[in-house]
Amino acid sequence: MQNLLEIKDLKIKTLRNKEEVMLLDKVSLNIAPGQCLGIVGESGCGKSITANALLKLLPYPLSVSSGKAMFNSPSLGTVDLLSLEENAMRSIRGREIAMIFQEPMTSLDPIFTIERQMKEALEFHHAHMHEKEKHDRCVEVLKQVNIPRIEQTLGSYPHQLSGGQLQRIMIAIALINTPTLLIADEPTTALDVTIQAQILELMNKLKHEQNASVMFITHDLGVIAETSEQVAVFYSGHIVEEASAEELFYRPAHPYTEGLIKSISSLNEKGNQLYSIPGNVPPGGELKSYCHFLDRCKYAEDSCKRGLPKLVEVAPKHYCRCFRHSMEVEV
Amino acid sequence: MSEYLLTVKNLKTYFPIKEGLIKRTVGYVKAVEDVSFSVKQKQVYAIVGESGCGKSTAGKSIVRLIEPTAGEVIFDGKTLSSLSDEEMRLKRRDMQFIFQNPYSSLNPRMNVYQLLSEPLKTHFNLTENEVQLQILEMIDKIGITEDQLWRYPHQFSGGQKQRISIARALITKPRFVIADEPVSALDVSIQAQVLNLLINLQKEMELAMVFISHDLNVVRFISSEVAVMYLGSIMESGSTDEIYQKPLHPYSKALLDAVPNIDPLKKKRRSSLKGEVPNPANPPQGCPFSPRCVRADDICRKEKPTLNFYKGRNIACHNPLE
Numbered sequence: 052m053q054n055l056l057e058i059k060d061l062k063i064k065t066l067r068n069k070e071e072v073m074l075l076d077k078v079s080l081n082i083a084p085g086q087c088l089g090i091v092g093e094s095g096c097g098k099s100i101t102a103n104a105l106l107k108l109l110p111y112p113l114s115v116s117s118g119k120a121m122f123n124s125p126s127l128g129t130v131d132l133l134s135l136e137e138n139a140m141r142s143i144r145g146r147e148i149a150m151i152f153q154e155p156m157t158s159l160d161p162i163f164t165i166e167r168q169m170k171e172a173l174e175f176h177h178a179h180m181h182e183k184e185k186h187d188r189c190v191e192v193l194k195q196v197n198i199p200r201i202e203q204t205l206g207s208y209p210h211q212l213s214g215g216q217l218q219r220i221m222i223a224i225a226l227i228n229t230p231t232l233l234i235a236d237e238p239t240t241a242l243d244v245t246i247q248a249q250i251l252e253l254m255n256k257l258k259h260e261q262n263a264s265v266m267f268i269t270h271d272l273g274v275i276a277e278t279s280e281q282v283a284v285f286y287s288g289h290i291v292e293e294a295s296a297e298e299l300f301y302r303p304a305h306p307y308t309e310g311l312i313k314s315i316s317s318l319n320e321k322g323n324q325l326y327s328i329p330g331n332v333p334p335g336g337e338l339k340s341y342c343h344f345l346d347r348c349k350y351a352e353d354s355c356k357r358g359l360p361k362l363v364e365v366a367p368k369h370y371c372r373c374f375r376h377s378m379e380v381e382v
Numbered sequence: 383m384s385e386y387l388l389t390v391k392n393l394k395t396y397f398p399i400k401e402g403l404i405k406r407t408v409g410y411v412k413a414v415e416d417v418s419f420s421v422k423q424k425q426v427y428a429i430v431g432e433s434g435c436g437k438s439t440a441g442k443s444i445v446r447l448i449e450p451t452a453g454e455v456i457f458d459g460k461t462l463s464s465l466s467d468e469e470m471r472l473k474r475r476d477m478q479f480i481f482q483n484p485y486s487s488l489n490p491r492m493n494v495y496q497l498l499s500e501p502l503k504t505h506f507n508l509t510e511n512e513v514q515l516q517i518l519e520m521i522d523k524i525g526i527t528e529d530q531l532w533r534y535p536h537q538f539s540g541g542q543k544q545r546i547s548i549a550r551a552l553i554t555k556p557r558f559v560i561a562d563e564p565v566s567a568l569d570v571s572i573q574a575q576v577l578n579l580l581i582n583l584q585k586e587m588e589l590a591m592v593f594i595s596h597d598l599n600v601v602r603f604i605s606s607e608v609a610v611m612y613l614g615s616i617m618e619s620g621s622t623d624e625i626y627q628k629p630l631h632p633y634s635k636a637l638l639d640a641v642p643n644i645d646p647l648k649k650k651r652r653s654s655l656k657g658e659v660p661n662p663a664n665p666p667q668g669c670p671f672s673p674r675c676v677r678a679d680d681i682c683r684k685e686k687p688t689l690n691f692y693k694g695r696n697i698a699c700h701n702p703l704e
Contacts, residue, residue: 093569213658243432243596245655248640270570273642296646314574315644318599324581325603327574331539347571 052121052129055232055264056082061118063100073338075100075288087258087265089279091272093332096285098268102234105132106144125231146176149225153237155217159209165220166205172224192223196253215246234266239274251277272315276300284308287333287343290362294369304371306348350375386420387558387590393417393453395443399663411663413439415614418689421590428593428605434659436614437594441560445477446470475505478551482563484543488535494546495531501554516553524549524579541572545579552583560592565600577604598641602626610634613662613670620695630693630702633671677701
């Protein structure tokens with residue numbers, strides 16, 4: 052397998068009033084070694100559950116109903132993450148695939164010191180590591196993420212540190228076992244712009260140093276533009292467009308992507324009105340039989356109701372799910 | 383009448399830090415250290431800064447939702463701090479507040495009709511019929527239909543809720559409104575809708591507005607003048623266009639540089655700011671920005687610069703950029 056990760060036709064469902072509701076459908080994504088894949092979308096579009104499904108972290112009643120996620124594991128060979136036994140998953144989770152969560156303030160345990168929490172990640176995968184070795188490894192990764200006063204930080208509790216520092220520590224914990232794939236779920240959303248700039252710079256630096264692949268989930272197109280080579284746009288449980296960052300920002304093919312980019316760039320122009328996409332973000336779990344963006348689309352026609360458009364290649368390596376580009380219907 | 387509807391002079395808001403058994407005051411968090419600015423009629427004035435810089439506290443102190451420690455707020459020729467509670471209550475008809483998070487600022491037990499009629503009944507002596515008429519007029523502007531009037535906040539989306547809280551603030555026909563991060567809790571595609579609504583209403587009702595935000599793009603679009611705050615003090619203030627084109631304060635420049643660019647070909651790596659915002663309970667000596675500033679020298683670390691007029695704007699810096 053050439054890619055590090057290949058997700059094929061991922062489908063996630065949940066239970067609502069004892070009825071099965073589909074939250075995510077027909078999601079296929081590839082991540083090449085050393086590549087950063089950006090996933091962008093608004094709340095409820097399914098971007099976070101995709102990441103959680105990969106590590107078997109979906110909370111009840113959510114579950115994967117079908118699909119495959121082939122991962123090129125350094126220790127186990129090519130495995131399907133979705134059908135992996137819990138034991139095998141444990142050896143991958145946190146070691147080969149690590150995750151950085153959105154809110155550093157709530158993801159760290161308030162009653163343990165930073166050192167204790169960092170060592171936990173090490174001990175889990177390296178049971179016989181010497182105490183001194185563990186300490187040195189903690190110091191080493193904290194240096195990588197530019198934490199000042201390392202010894203003092205190791206002895207602190209989360210409430211004694213700022214949000215920016217905590218997010219660095221979260222990144223340090225994710226890196227401590229040198230993973231091959233890093234999943235970052237809105238890692239800078241809770242942070243200020245100047246701190247966000249520091250964290251993004253740090254992540255770009257680490258990606259080059261460690262040659263790790265990154266799956267970067269965010270709602271901020273600006274952040275995507277600065278970090279990702281490849282971008283997938285999610286809307287209401289589907290991928291509506293996928294392309295390289297350059298292609299996507301210069302030649303958006305889907306009306307939703309186009310609208311998002313326009314509404315951001317119209318902020319830079321003095322004018323009377325901002326460009327806005329009408330309507331509301333659909334709540335999760337309402338997979339319709341036709342194009343999900345139809346109600347908000349300015350190009351919508353009656354014929355758009357004939358079915359769900361297929362994700363087709365509209366330009367080399369540029370995929371889009373819209374009838375304006377192809378008449379093909381998803382079966 | 384003066385040109386300015388609102389003038390804020392040397393506003394200070396300190397929060398005491400209490401410790402020990404008898405809750406002795408051991409120090410102060412200087413949330414707002416020294417803020418002065420003026421807002422003209424019909425003008426949108428923005429306050430921008432990172433979290434913890436005191437922008438929200440400044441906003442709340444202006445309308446006395448938090449009592450300021452010192453300083454003067456003159457609204458429409460009257461000094462607000464000298465007003466009694468009752469006089470202040472009457473003044474609030476003219477000055478309203480839009481809160482950040484519509485999920486928590488609307489009472490979940492009241493339906494839209496009750497939410498919108500409450501400010502009218504508090505401030506005016508109206509018959510039920512007149513209240514109804516005004517509500518119908520208002521919901522028409524914000525795109526809520528008549529049959530939605532009997533619904534409760536949880537039945538609306540985030541964008542609709544924020545429209546309702548905007549309507550609630552504007553239904554008393556104020557002349558001045560403070561909007562504290564009105565769109566930051568909303569999805570990207572919804573932000574533009576709500577901003578358009580706010581701007582249209584501001585123009586239509588000839589409102590003066592203080593727009594508090596951390597989003598530099600939104601501030602650029604919406605305001606004609608801006609104040610950049612850092613650790614309780616204004617660092618630079620003046621025309622939005624001028625400051626965005628050529629910031630003179632090193633902090634304004636760093637802040638503007640930090641905004642992610644949506645053009646992937648301009649993956650420029652900027653002079654990113656080192657370190658973090660200091661603790662306002664224990665601010666650095668001299669200029670609050672000096673520990674992170676590349677241009678800082680000895681005076682910066684000793685003496686706090688005051689806000690002075692310089693090259694067409696106000697700036698608090700010993701070593702402004704050229």
